[in-house]
Amino acid sequence: MQDPSAELLKKVQSYDRRAQLELYQLCYPVLIGVARRFRNNDEDHKTLVNNAFMKIVQNLDKYQDIRFFSWIKRIITNEIIDDFRRSKNYHALFQQDTSIEGKDAVHAEAEYELNQAHLHAMLQQLSEPTRVVFNLFVVDGYSHREIGVMLGISEQTSKWHTKVARKKLKELLKIESHVINE
Numbered sequence: 587m588q589d590p591s592a593e594l595l596k597k598v599q600s601y602d603r604r605a606q607l608e609l610y611q612l613c614y615p616v617l618i619g620v621a622r623r624f625r626n627n628d629e630d631h632k633t634l635v636n637n638a639f640m641k642i643v644q645n646l647d648k649y650q651d652i653r654f655f656s657w658i659k660r661i662i663t664n665e666i667i668d669d670f671r672r673s674k675n676y677h678a679l680f681q682q683d684t685s686i687e688g689k690d691a692v693h694a695e696a697e698y699e700l701n702q703a704h705l706h707a708m709l710q711q712l713s714e715p716t717r718v719v720f721n722l723f724v725v726d727g728y729s730h731r732e733i734g735v736m737l738g739i740s741e742q743t744s745k746w747h748t749k750v751a752r753k754k755l756k757e758l759l760k761i762e763s764h765v766i767n768e
Contacts, residue, residue: 587616589654599646610639616655620662623721624670626710634669638662663726667736670718708758712751719747 590612597605614635621634638661649657709717722728722736723744730744737744 587612587655595646595649598643606643609643613639613642613655613658616658617662620659621666622706623709623725624666624718625714630669634662634665637669638665641665663722666718667722670714671738708755711758712754716747716751716754719744720751723748724751 590609594605594609598609617635617638618631621631621638625631625634638658641661642658645661709720712720718737719733722733723730728736730741730748733739733744734741
C-alpha cells in the first residue's frame with residue numbers, strides 16, 4: 587500500500603473535506619484491521635477507527651518521514667489501549683491470580699495454516715484482557731515490560747496473559763485437529 591501524497595496531507599491539514607474523505611478511505615482498511623484484532627463488536631470497531639482517524643488528522647503536523655501506515659497503526663493501537671484503560675472494568679479485568687501452576691513446559695508450536703478469519707474467530711474466544719496482551723506481544727511485538735507500562739499492569743501479569751492465550755489457542759487447535767481427523 588502506497589503512502590498518501592504530501593499534497594493530499596497538506597489539503598487535509600487545510601481542512602479540505604474531500605481530501606479528508608480520501609485520506610479516510612486510504613486509512614480505513616488498516617485501521618479496521620487493527621481494531622478487529624482487539625475487539626469483537628462492530629460498534630467498538632467504528633468508534634475506535636473514527637477516534638484514531640481524528641487523532642491522525644489532528645496530528646498530521648507531527649507526522650515525519652516514516653512509513654505512514656506504520657504511523658497510523660501506532661495511533662490506533664494507542665487509541666485501543668487508551669479506550670481499554672477508560673473501561674470501567676479495566677482494573678477488575680486484570681485482578682486475576684497470576685501465579686503459574688505446574689511446571690513451565692516448552693510447547694511445540696502448532697504448524698497450522700489459518701486464514702485471517704479463522705484466526706480472528708479463535709482470538710475472539712479469549713477474554714478481552716488476554717486478547718489485548720496477546721495481540722500487543724505476539725502481533726505488534728511489544729515486550730512484556732512495555733505492555734505492563736502501557737496497560738498499568740506488572741510484567742508478570744503480561745506474561746501470564748500471554749501464557750493463558752497460548753494455552754487456550756493450543757487447546758482450540760487440538761480440538762479442531764481432532765474434529766478434522768475424525
